[in-house]
Every structure is written in C-alpha cells, then in structure tokens.
Amino acid sequence: MGNLPGIVVMGASGRMGQMLVHTVLQSDRARLVGCVERPGHPWVGRDVGEAMGGAHIGLPVTDDAVGVIAQAQAVIDFTAPAATVATATLTAQARAVHVIGTTGFNPEELQKIRAAARHAVIVRAGNMSLGVNLLVGLTRKVSAVLGPEFDIEIVEAHHRHKVDAPSGTALMLGEAAAEGRGVHLDEVAERGRDGITGARDSGAIGFSAIRGGDVVGEHDVIFAGAGERLVLRHIATDRAIFARGALAAAIWGQDRKPGEYDMNDVLGL
Numbered sequence: 001m002g003n004l005p006g007i008v009v010m011g012a013s014g015r016m017g018q019m020l021v022h023t024v025l026q027s028d029r030a031r032l033v034g035c036v037e038r039p040g041h042p043w044v045g046r047d048v049g050e051a052m053g054g055a056h057i058g059l060p061v062t063d064d065a066v067g068v069i070a071q072a073q074a075v076i077d078f079t080a081p082a083a084t085v086a087t088a089t090l091t092a093q094a095r096a097v098h099v100i101g102t103t104g105f106n107p108e109e110l111q112k113i114r115a116a117a118r119h120a121v122i123v124r125a126g127n128m129s130l131g132v133n134l135l136v137g138l139t140r141k142v143s144a145v146l147g148p149e150f151d152i153e154i155v156e157a158h159h160r161h162k163v164d165a166p167s168g169t170a171l172m173l174g175e176a177a178a179e180g181r182g183v184h185l186d187e188v189a190e191r192g193r194d195g196i197t198g199a200r201d202s203g204a205i206g207f208s209a210i211r212g213g214d215v216v217g218e219h220d221v222i223f224a225g226a227g228e229r230l231v232l233r234h235i236a237t238d239r240a241i242f243a244r245g246a247l248a249a250a251i252w253g254q255d256r257k258p259g260e261y262d263m264n265d266v267l268g269l
C-alpha cells in the first residue's frame, strides 16, 4: 500500500474533483494523500468524505497546496487556468507528475506549462477519455482523405456551468482536422458567426458551442460535402470516463522523463 503512488486532487469540491476523489479512493493502484481547495472555500478544514456527503475518511481538505504536494507522487488538476499554472510551478519543484485536465488556457499560460515540463512530467489533455482520443485520430484521418471540398464544422454541447468555449475537446478535434489538411488551426478557425457573415470561406474549420442543463459533453465533427455529409460523434454520459483517464495518466507518468505528454502517450494510440 505504502509504495502505491500518492495522489493529490486539486479542486476537490468541483464536478471533476469529486469524481476524481471517488475514483482514486476506489483504485487499488494509487492512494489519495491530499485534497486541495482554494483559500476561503467552505470545504477547507472539513473531512473530504463527509464534505462529499459520505462517511468520514480521515482526510481533511486543505488550502496548503505546497504542503500536500510535497507528500505526493502525482497531482490531478481539473480546476481553472490560473490555478493550474500556479500548481505547475509547485509540481515542478516537487518533481511530482502533474495531470492537467483544465481547459481554456491562453498562449502565455500554455508557455508557462511548457516551461514547467522541463522539470517534471506533465500529462495534459482537453479530454482524458479513451473515446475522444480515438475520435481525434479518426478526425485527422478523415480530414486528410476528404480534402477541402468538404466543409468541416465542429459542434459541441456542455452543461450550463462551463466557462470556456470552444471546449478543450473541440479544439483538439479542430487541431486534428487542420493537421489532416496540413494547415494550422489558427489560420483557418472560424469561431462565433453572427449577422451578415458572408459566405463560408473554403477551407475554414467552424466551431459552434451549445451550453445548457447538465450535458456532460457531446462533440460532432461534421464533414459536409456536395450531396453527402459524414458525422463523427462522441457522447459522454458520465464524468467517470475523464477521471479514469486522469488516474491512468498519473500512474503512467511515474518514472517517466520530464516533458509534456498527452493521452496518446498514456493510451498508446
């Protein structure tokens, strides 16, 4: 038991945080050594089991990230961009594996994460599920075969609380579609149409985001041609798929060389 990797869950009260706490507690391949919330959060100081509405497990939620990360072999982080960038400095100092599920980073934040990966293993993916990571490969392949006479549109739907758009998954799919065509997504992405937009640019990759209710996550990649349409679709119905992927990444990352990895590396895709 003592030599199983010790895991810290950042943002333990969040939708993903709670799912991660359950997933690590149920695993026989890792142990939960810390649960972190932001300073001032009402869960800080409370037993995490009781805070989640269950039995006492003897692990209080803390806002002392430095203290718990020093005891850990891996940190699983589904929080917010600024919080994740700050945590990357701590995991780099502690040489702990940092599994990053957070989405919505700007280029400067991504640069800071890249810098931290010089010192420690970082596994980062906008979606940690097996299905989506397979869909990314399929999207790249279909995009390469069909060519620019097929218009590519990516449509995603998520719950009402999601704060970033397009979703991290939609951006992964867009990047794969662009790679398939040998172009950079930044040069062809069309985000947010409104008003008299003019006709669609040939070669554009369009994004649309739906937000509502409790949708866990749905993604369509549409290839629309003359007289036919191909749609690749992933539907997530349970956040456990993301948590399982994240825990697999934390275990996979043990004893790897420092660097930034993704779920293709973890899943061997």
Ligand SMILES: NC(=O)c1ccc[n+]([C@@H]2O[C@H](COP(=O)([O-])OP(=O)(O)OC[C@H]3O[C@@H](n4cnc5c(N)ncnc54)[C@H](O)[C@@H]3O)[C@@H](O)[C@H]2O)c1
Pocket: 010, 011, 012, 013, 014, 015, 016, 017, 036, 037, 038, 039, 041, 078, 079, 080, 083, 100, 101, 102, 103, 104, 125, 126, 127, 128, 129, 168, 242
């Ligand atoms: N990569 C994936 O597979 C995947 C899957 C689901 C969600 N996500 C992403 O994960 C992130 C979180 O999603 P969510 O639905 O769980 O959000 P959420 O708002 O329910 O949870 C985020 C939690 O992080 C906490 N937090 C914020 N700042 C913190 C800090 N400095 N220290 C510690 N905790 C802090 C918040 O208090 C909150 O409890 C989002 O970016 C989302 O897009 C990624």
Ligand SMILES: O=C(O)C1=N[C@H](C(=O)O)CCC1
Pocket: 103, 126, 127, 158, 159, 162, 166, 167, 168, 169, 170, 216, 217
């Ligand atoms: O609930 C979320 O937020 C999700 N975020 C990821 C994204 O941005 O793609 C993965 C799906 C769920």
